[in-house]
Amino acid sequence: MYFQHSGEIWAEYPELVAGAVFATGITGEASAGPRIAEFGAVAGARLAAGPESEFPEIQAWRRAFSRMGLKPTQYRCAAESLLRRFKKERVLPRIHPLIDLCNAVSLAFAIPVGVFDATRIAGSLEVRHASGEESYLTFSGETENPEAREVIFADAAGRAHARRWTNRQSGYSAVRDTTTTVLIIAEAMHGSAAADVRELTSVLADELNGIWRAVPESAVLSRSSPRFEFSTSTS
Template sequence: MFFEHSNAIWTAHPDLAATALYADGITAHADDVITDAITRFSAVAETRLASSSEGELPEIRAWRRTFSQMGLKPTQYRCASEALLRRFKKEGALPRIHPLIDLCNALSLAYAIPIAVFDASAITDHLRVRHATGDEEYLTFSGDVEHPYPDEVIFADGAGRAHARRWTNRQSGYSAVRETTTSALIVAEAMHETARADVENLAGDLEAELVAAWSVTPEAATLSAGSPRLTVLAPAPADASTSAHPDTR
C-alpha cells in the first residue's frame, strides 16, 4: 500500500507540508498509557486558546484560505483541527473514542493541524489525495452512500472509495478506527508558514507516543512534491460489511 498526494494537488497547493505514518500493532487497550499525553497536549491547546481564538491561529487561517480557494465557505466547512478546537473550547475536553484517536485528537489540538487516522485494513491498494471524478463512493457514519462533487479534493483508494471528503473536513465511516483495528495510516497536513517544521515535530511527538503506548515504531515519511509517497506493507482490505464505525475526524 502507498499514500501520496497527486501532482495536481502539489501544483495547486505549493505551501502544503505533510507527514504520513503507518503503525502496525495497535490495540484498543492503551487508555492508561496515553492519558498523560492527552493531558499534556490538551494543556498546550488551552494555553494557545487563552490568548487567541482558534480562527486567529496561523494554522487555521491557512486552511481557511485553502478552503476558500477550493470554493468552500470556510465557516461552513471547517478543517478537522478547527472543529476539534471549537469543541474543546466549548466543552473543556474531547470525548474518548479509541486510544489512538484520542492521542491524535490531542496532538491535533496542540498543533492546530488536521490529523487523519485510517484503519489500514479498509484501504485498497493505495490512498491518494486527489481531485474527485464524482464517481467515487463515500460512506457516511450513518450508513448513507454519497458521491463527492467532481474536482472536490478527497482521499481515494484503489477501489474508488472516498475515505475523506473536502480534503481535511470529514473522514468516512468506512475506514474509521475501531476496537478491532490493528494497523493504522496517520496523515497530518498543514499550509501555514512554518508548516514543514511543525508537521515534522508533530510526527516526532506521535512516534514517541506510539512507542510508549504500543511499543510500535511506525514507518514514516515527510512528504513533498519531490518525494510524495510513503510505501508500506499493509494488511489486505477488510470486508465492507465490517467497516462502518464511529467518527474520528
C-alpha cells in the same frame, strides 16, 4: 501500498507539507489518558491567548477551503472543528485511545490529523480531485458521492475515505476496537508548516512507541518527495 497527493494537488497547493505515520500492533485497550491531558493543556494555553481563528495554521486552511470554492466558516478543517469544541467544552469525548491521542495532538499543533484503519484501504490512498463517481460511507451508514473536483482521499477501488480534504472522514476506514494497523496523515500549509509537521510526525511516532510499543514507519512529504510506501503484510 502507498500514500500520496496527486501532482495536480501539489501544483495547486505548493505550500502543502504532509506527514505520514504507519504502525501495527495497535489495540483499543491502551491507556493514553495522561498524554492526552498534556496535549490538551498545550491547546488550552494557546486558546487562552487568542481565538483559533487567528492561528496561522487555521488561517492557512481557511484560505485553502476558499480556493476550493467552499465557505470556510461552513466547512472547517478537522483541527479547527476540534479546537472550537475543545474551547467550549474543555474536553473531547473519548472514542478510542488512538483516535483520542491523534485528536489531542491535532489540538496541540492546530494541524488536521487523520487516522485510518490501513486494512480498509484498497491498494493505495491518494489525495486528489474527485471524478464524482467515488463512493463515500458516512458514519451513519449512508453512501454519498463526492462532487466532481472535490478534494478527497481516494483508494484504488474508488472509495473516498475523506471528503472536502480535511473536513470529514469516512466511517468505512475509521479506527475501531478491532483495528491493529493504522495510517496517520497530518497536513499543513502555514509558514512554518515544514518544521511543525516534522515535529508532529516525530511526536506521533514516539507516542505510538511509548504507548503501544509499536515501531512506526514515518515520512514528511513534499512536492519533491510526494510518496510514502508501506506494507500491511506483517499485520
